[in-house]
Amino acid sequence: MKQILKDLRKDSLLLSHKCQDGNLQSVFSCLDVVWTLYDKIMNWSAEKATDPDRDFFIISKGQATLALYPVLIRKGLFSFDEVAEHIGQFDSRYCIQTDLSKFPEGGVENNAGSLGHGMPFAVGIANANKIKNSPSRVFVLCGDGEFCEGTMWESCIFASAKKLDDLCLIIDDNNSVGAMVDMGDMQKKLDAFGFDVAVINGHDTDEAEETFRTIMDNHNGRPKAVIAKTVRGYGSKTMTEHDIWFHKAPNAEELELLCKEVDEF
Amino acid sequence: MxxxxxxxxxxxxxxxxxxxxxxxxxxxxxxxxxxxxxxxxxxxxxxxxxxxxxxxxxxxxxxxxxxxxxxxxxxxxxxxxxxxxxxxxxxxxxxxxxxxxxxxxxxxxxxxxxxxxxxxxxxxxxxxxxxxxxxxxxxxxxxxxxxxxxxxxxxxxxxxxxxxxxxxxxxARRGLPDVYSDDTEFRIGEGKLISDGSDVTIIASGIMVGTAIEAAGILKEKGVSAEVIDPITIKPLDRELIISSAKKTGAVVTAENHSIHGGLGAEVASLLSGEYPVPVMMVGIEDRFGQVGNEKYLREQYGLTADNIAEKALAAINKKR
Incomplete structure (x- = not known):
């Protein structure tokens, strides 16, 4: 694993320890994709966080917010010390699910938490961009389990009908839905809904970068979907093996152990 | 004007x-x-x-x-x-x-x-x-x-x-009679005093505004002077207008095409119970689901009629202390 991906994971662990909250399995499964988007793909920087033509990142699977903060820290939106000092306080703007009302200067694009909201919101932005001829692209990160929500499919129909080819849906497919219902073949489903679909190893940042570049360059009127095959807790042996880390924050001892595991991964 | x-x-x-x-x-x-x-x-x-x-x-x-x-x-x-x-x-x-x-x-x-x-x-x-x-x-x-x-x-x-x-x-989508002349100005949080009265205040919204005007006519024949108010916005509510009218008449009846639970009546009662308690009677849907019918039939079914407003107005007056 690349050093930066280890460092980001350790930041997540520290922040989770600090606020004693977090869904670390979900954070670790999508972190590599989130980093790739911000580092290699998106037309975005902290300085142009309110530029109307920026690319948008919408975190629809809000439980992975602790994957976003470390990335935004590296990209200079705020400092690690600032987040670490305030996260977990009741009046902190660094909520465990992003809260855009606390970022009037931009950088956080949506209120996460209630599943099935981010995708329609992203589709609305992409639709407006189309109307306004903006070059802006919209990337929305969803969970595989989130596709149980009806609004996800409503927005897929609409995105396809509106030919929103600057929209990229990313499914963090860490097989969490397997425990609920059988969703069948998501690739075929999304293809049938009119999306260009790619399936990648969500922990291979080179493959992710190449896929995002290729798929977004295809202006064929079809919205894009990237199904990132991921592993819950990827980057820590303990976390991949024990689902208690779906929603658990490490104590001091666990923090040390998990950081060590990340280093050795 | x-x-x-x-x-x-x-x-x-x-x-x-x-x-x-x-x-x-x-x-x-x-x-x-x-x-x-x-x-x-x-x-x-x-x-x-x-x-x-x-x-x-x-x-x-x-x-x-x-x-x-x-x-x-x-x-x-x-x-x-x-x-x-x-x-x-x-x-x-x-x-x-x-x-x-x-x-x-x-x-x-x-x-x-x-x-x-x-x-x-x-x-x-x-x-x-x-x-x-x-x-x-x-x-x-x-x-x-x-x-x-x-x-x-x-x-x-x-x-x-x-x-x-x-x-x-x-x-409503259709069949809503005109109440206000075209040049009327409306503002959020500013109710309209439709007619002056001294014995009871009828606060009605939506399709019930016209019905309240008719109810005031029925009451007038009985020698009762009813003030009619349209709140225009249920939230924010025109607190001043409603409180001053309650002070003047001492009895209130609300009328709405909505459940009496959590609607105009509840908002008015909530306001007056704190600021100037007077009897508040409510005309609205009383804990029931909807059903098929035309407007006239449904108004009778749910009591959204001028007669019912007038009756409740008299009841409110009787409850004055």
Whole structure:
């Protein structure tokens, strides 16, 4: 694993320890994709966080917010010390699910938490961009389990009908839905809904970068979907093996152990 | 200057056609205005508008929840969304989206819920929404408007174009008699004193404003002087007007095409119980679901009649201390 991906994971662990909250399995499964988007793909920087033509990142699977903060820290939106000092306080703007009302200067694009909201919101932005001829692209990160929500499919129909080819849906497919219902073949489903679909190893940042570049360059009127095959807790042996880390924050001892595991991964 | 022109006769223009013409006016005034519908354009008579203004009109198909999320996204990029569906689908069905994606997220939207309450008539119980005011009033910063006539609808549609937060209109689509002259000015949080009175105050909204005027006529024949007030917005409520009227008459009856639980009556009672307690009687839907019928039949079924208002007014007067 690349050093930066280890460092980001350790930041997540520290922040989770600090606020004693977090869904670390979900954070670790999508972190590599989130980093790739911000580092290699998106037309975005902290300085142009309110530029109307920026690319948008919408975190629809809000439980992975602790994957976003470390990335935004590296990209200079705020400092690690600032987040670490305030996260977990009741009046902190660094909520465990992003809260855009606390970022009037931009950088956080949506209120996460209630599943099935981010995708329609992203589709609305992409639709407006189309109307306004903006070059802006919209990337929305969803969970595989989130596709149980009806609004996800409503927005897929609409995105396809509106030919929103600057929209990229990313499914963090860490097989969490397997425990609920059988969703069948998501690739075929999304293809049938009119999306260009790619399936990648969500922990291979080179493959992710190449896929995002290729798929977004295809202006064929079809919205894009990237199904990132991921592993819950990827980057820590303990976390991949024990689902208690779906929603658990490490104590001091666990923090040390998990950081060590990340280093050795 | 404005005057009350209520006769009970059919209106000059139906709400649906006023909706279309007002949106067209808004599109010309501000190109960022956008109207979104979840495939009820036929019912709201806006299909022509869709053809004429393809960049300002969006049909999402039958997907109300997604429509609200899309509206939130459109707002983020500087557009000013007006969305429409029938009232149960514009409120109850999408409440989580309205509450979170718009209200909590600090977006701005205007929602038009048509066929409010008994005005769903033949569509029956599934389409008959008696609870939208109750739900919407719980959203911080919301403006809830029970539309009394076309002049008020047009004026407030224009006025709320840039209003932050959630603005919710509930309205009939047709058959809503004119109450106010065209030159009437309306403001959010400013009620209208329709007629002066001294014995009892009738506070009525939406389709019940005309009925309240008729009830005041019935009471006058019995020697009772009734004051009639239209709150215009149920939230924010015109506190001063309502408190001063309660002080003057000492008895209140409310009338609404909505459940008595959480609607106009509940808001008025909540206000007066703290500020100036007087007997408050309520005319509205009393813990029942909707059903099929025409307007006249449904008004009788649920007691949304001038006779019932007059009866409750006398009861309120009898309860004065």
């Amino acid at each position: 404005s005057e009350i022109i209520y006769t009970g006769a059919a209106p000059k223009a139906e709400i649906s056609s006023v909706f279309s013409s007002t949106l067209e006016e808004l599109f010309h005034q501000d190109s960022s205005v956008v109207y979104i519908d979840a495939d009820l354009m036929g019912s709201m008579k806006t299909k022509e508008l869709w053809k004429k203004y393809p960049d300002n009109v969006i049909n999402t198909g039958i997907q109300e929840a997604n429509m609200i999320g899309v509206a939130a996204g459109l707002y983020l990029t500087g557009m000013k969304p007006y969305v429409h569906s029938f009232s149960p689908f514009a409120s109850r069905r999408v409440f989580d989206q309205v509450f979170l994606s718009i209200g909590y997220a600090g977006k701005s939207i205007r929602i038009i819920g048509s066929d409010a309450g008994i005005m769903a008539t033949y569509n029956g119980g599934t389409h008959m929404c008696f609870e939208d005011i109750a739900m919407m009033c719980t959203i911080p910063g919301v403006c809830v408007i029970d539309v009394s006539d076309a002049a008020m609808f047009r004026s407030l549609l224009i006025q709320t174009k840039d209003r932050p937060g959630v603005t919710y209109f509930r309205t």
